Amino acid sequence: MVVILIVVLVIASGDKDESTTAAPSTSPTAKRHQGRTAEPEGERADLVSFKLDDRSQAGITDIWLVWTIKNSSSAKSDYSWDWEAVDADGTRVGDGSEFETNVQPGQTARGEFFTTLKSVKGIKLNVTSFDRTASY
Structure with a gap:
């Protein structure tokens, strides 16, 4: 049982993108694969901006x-992505x-979400995984 758990964890952790938020400059043509767009470098470029916004006052x-x-x-x-603040x-x-x-193709979408961070000073924001899938 322990061996199976370790194998599952190793396989699951192998799909992580351990890079920062900088998007690659290339965008190869997307290929459809089982409902997913398989574009290891290009789909990440769709995340144009991802940052912290300090709106603190008073x-x-x-x-x-x-x-x-x-x-x-x-x-x-x-789109779905995981992130961490370090x-x-x-x-x-x-x-x-x-x-x-x-x-939609060519469309831009903007979003925001609150955090529980106490400061942005010295904080590095990393995207740890990023996926684009076909929407039905």
Whole structure:
């Protein structure tokens, strides 16, 4: 049982994209594969912007995640990605998952979500996985 669990965890962790939010400059043509657009480099480029927005005022902390998605494929798409916020010491201080659905080809979608972060100073935002799938 333990061996099966370890094998499952190793396989599941092999699909992670351990890079930061910088999008690649190339965007190869998408290929359809079992309802997914298989585009290892290009689909990530659809995440045009993903950053922290500090809206704090009058001593009240108010930090948001804001993003822009631009669908570069030829099909209506759904997007999901996992992220983490890491401080200057390398400690993860926040993480989560975001979703954007039904984005038409060529369409831009913007979104935002509040965080529980106390500061943006020294925080590095990483995207740990990113997927674009066909929307039905």
